[in-house]
Amino acid sequence: MVNLEKTALELIESPPKPPVLVRVKNAKKYFKLKKGIFTKNQQYVKAVDKVSFEIFxxxxxxxxGESGSGKSTLGRVVIGLHEADEGEIYFEENEITALNKRxxxxVRxxxxxxxxxxxxxLNPRMKVQELISEPFDVYTKMTKKEKEEKVSILLEKVGLGVEKKLSYPHELSGGQRQRVCIARAIALNPKFILADExxxxxxxxxxxxxxxxxxxxxxxxxxxxLFIAHGLNVVRYISDRVGVMYLGQLVEVAETEELFDHPLHPYSAALLSTNPVADPKKRKDKIVLQGEIPSPANPPxxxxFHTRCPIAQEICxxxxxxxxxxxxxxxVACHFPLLTNSKEETE
Known part of the structure; x- marks a missing residue:
């Protein structure tokens, strides 16, 4: 029998999800390897292999994920810097993989x-004013004065003084240069930004x-x-949800705190066990994986993950x-997910 009171309470506590902005379906991106003297067949690096997920x-x-897991390649496929070999990318429900260059x-x-x-x-020969103005030159018909005014507003928005617009990149610190990059990224009022490391x-x-x-x-x-990073604490601080990649595939997707507190995939658990935590009560024993990460050109x-997984069985x-x-x-993509570690099981 349905508990109407409980159902109503759950609806109040769980607001409807926002609309999907980016949807990825079975995306694949392979890179050809050069043939060697003893290599007859063409080999490929399977950087992204049938990946699907949504961003709200x-x-x-x-x-x-570890270096070489395909994170950056996937991000560049999503925004069109790499053309997907297979699969579909949707932006606001429009399939952008089906569009021609014009x-x-x-959408770009x-x-x-x-x-x-x-x-x-950043082009070292261009001043900050010119660097931030580049998108306006491509996509708008703004006058020189309008561009100068907009650049000043953007510099203030990213925490740089207006006087920096006459500086060259080498005259700025690393943090200031990244703020210039952020100003340029938001110049055209985009809806989606890929932050790649x-x-x-x-x-x-x-x-x-x-x-x-x-x-x-x-x-x-x-x-x-879409925030790609190696620093797990940085990802935890900024992200609402997190996807874990291994050898070109997503192995787990979850809300951030759920993932960090109760990983379900053995690889996620091993990866997160290496993350330094300030609170001694929340520290976990480090899980040491056996062997090296296999080659993405010849995945198992x-x-x-079965070649390094501590709980792998024959089906794996x-x-x-x-x-x-x-x-x-x-x-989670696992035959034996760590459900006993989940909050639902422990309560």
């Missing part, structure tokens, strides 16, 4: 990127300042982020686990 409007979706240009200004290295993404090249104190700036801009401008059959060696919802809002 106004949220920050974090993406974590049609995609109209709605999707921007902040790169890891601000020095590498956007703070990993900065000092810890500067990281905190930039992360807080990104959070403030998200509230003020209604931005949606079945579950790709042959059958690929699907990414399925095992609890509300929680997806």
């Amino acid at each position: 409007k106004g949220e920050t979706f974090g993406l974590v 049609e995609f240009q109209k 200004k709605e999707m921007q990127i902040i790169f890891q290295d601000p020095s590498g993404s 956007a703070v990993s090249a900065l000092d810890v104190s500067v990281q905190a300042q930039v992360i807080n700036l990104l959070k403030d801009l998200q509230k003020e401008l209604g931005l949606t982020y 059959a079945g579950c790709r 060696k042959t059958k690929v686990p699907d990414l399925v919802e095992v609890q509300e809002g929680r997806q």
Whole structure:
């Protein structure tokens, strides 16, 4: 018998989800390897292999995993910097993978990127004024005066003084250069921003300042982020939900605190066990994985993690686990998810 009182209470406590801004369906991106002397067949690096997930409007979706897991490649596929070999990418329910170059240009200004290295993404021969004005030159017909006024507003918005608009990148600190990159990313009022290791090249104190700036801009401008990073504490602080990648595939997706407190995939548990925690009561024993991460050019059959998994069984060696919802809002690709660690089981 349905408990109407409980059902009504759950509806009050669980507000409806916001609309989906970005939807990825079975995305694949392979890169050809050069043939060697003893190599007859063409080999590929399977950087992204049948990945599906959604990003809701106004949220920050974090993406974590070891180096070489395919995080950055997936992010660049999402915003069109890499063309997907297979699969579909939807932005506001419009399939952008089906658009030609001219049609995609109209969508492109709605999707921007902040790169890891601000020095590498800023032309050293251009002043800040010119760097931030570049998007206006491509997408608008603003006058010189209008562009100057807009640049001044953007500099103030990202916490830089107007006097910095006449500076060259080498005259700025790393944090200031990244703020210029952020100003340029928000110049056209985009709806979606890919932050690809956007703070990993900065000092810890500067990281905190930039992360807080990104959070403030998200509230003020209604931005949606795909946030890719190695720093787990940074991801935990900024993200609403997190996806865990391993060898080109998503192995778990969950709300941030649920994932960090109760990982369901053995790889997630091992990855998070290495994360330093200030509170001694919340520290977990470090899980040491055996062996090296396999080559993405020749991933293992079945579950790709089975060669390093401490609980792998025979089925894991042959059958690929699907990414399925095992609890509300929680997806995991594992034949034997760690459900006994979940909040639902322990209560």
